[in-house]
Amino acid sequence: MKTIIHKAASRGFANHGWLQANHSFSFASFFDKEKVHFGALRVLNDDIIAPKMGFGTHPHDNMEIITIPLKGVLKHRDNIVHDQWQEVVPGEVQVMSAGTGVQHSEINGSVDEHLSLFQIWVIPNKQNVSPRYDQKHFNIKDRDNKLQTLVSSIDEELEGTLKIHQDALISRISLTKDNNFSYSLKSENYGVYVMNIHGEFEINTEILQTRDAIGVSETDSFEIKPREDSEILFIEVPMLKI
Template sequence: MKKVIHKADSRGFADHGWLQANHSFSFASWNNPERVHFGALRVLNDDVIGPKMGFGTHPHDNMEIITIPLKGVLKHRDNMNDDWQAVHPGEVQVMSAGTGVQHSEINGAIDEHLSLFQIWVIPQKRNVEPRYDQKLFKSEDRKGQLQTLVTSFEDTDVESLKIHQDAKLSRIDLSKDETFIYQLKGKSHGVYAMLISGSVEIEGETLESRDAIGISETDNFNIIAKTDSELLFIEVPMINF
């Protein structure tokens, strides 16, 4: 088993006033040669966006982009659909940038901060037709059990959102002293586990809120919740680039 630990305070941080951004991997002005990616996972940004603020229209291409709001309301608009679409906590948004897409994202509230994870996964297919999708996932369906959010188009899971990569994004909520064994898709995959909140022990490593661990070269790993905890798992092929 191979492990890499990323403590919350080791992440890149940018304070733009309206945006408080934490970067698990090199992004924008934060460049860490040892923290460029974890397999096909290229970006995991933990953003807090001020009321009525956000990102104006900007382009992306050849990237699978997943957004998970944690608090507040996200408003999204792109050149595939000119209407603003609301994405609430519990919902997940996916966008295949493919040949190119222009989009805007803003905090849809006038008096509340927006907290979200934005995740970029390197696709296995380039220059695909851009697409957008979102779906609600009930919190009660991840209590003590794995809730699958995103899988590849080739995966047989019909309940998950789809991207162009052999990846799996999932969440679980564990009660204090509850245990869980995560099973990987295969030895060519690794899992980047982000502790959203709480305190857990994963294979002898203690993680607190917003700490993360990358695990690869194993079939499974064990999690023990030291307090009530919420975890996000991003399982990806361990590609190099």
């Protein structure tokens, strides 16, 4: 089993006043040649956005973009289907296939509460597809001590998940203390990036605390041992070389 440890404090950080951004991988002004990507996972940004602030209209192309609000209200607008603001709240997940090109805006929809979210970019396995958007609510109780899959490949018949153009799986689990969990990968050609949303757990003798992450590859499974109640995000992707 191969592992890569990314401690929370080692992430890139940018303070824009209205935006506090933590970058697990090279992004914008943050560059680390050892943190350009993990397989097909290109970006994992952990953002806190001030009330009424956000990202103005900007373009993307040929990227699968997944947004997971953790706290607050995200408002989204695009040139695909949403010419009016669309709310995305904790418990929901948003996906957007940029494909041939999309313009969108994202803002904090609250006037007094900060917005906290993860934004994930996954390199697609198909270029220049028609842009598409989707979002879905997931019941928090359905991930109590069991894996809840949020996102899967558009080519895979996995019901109840949002779809992207890559053979990837994005999942969450809420583990209670001492309730061990075994994660199984698709094959040894895949890796999974494990982000500790909050809590403390152990993988392969490595202890991970809140916002620490570990990339696991070259194995078919591994054990997670929670030392306290923990919320965990899994991003499983083909281990592309780019």
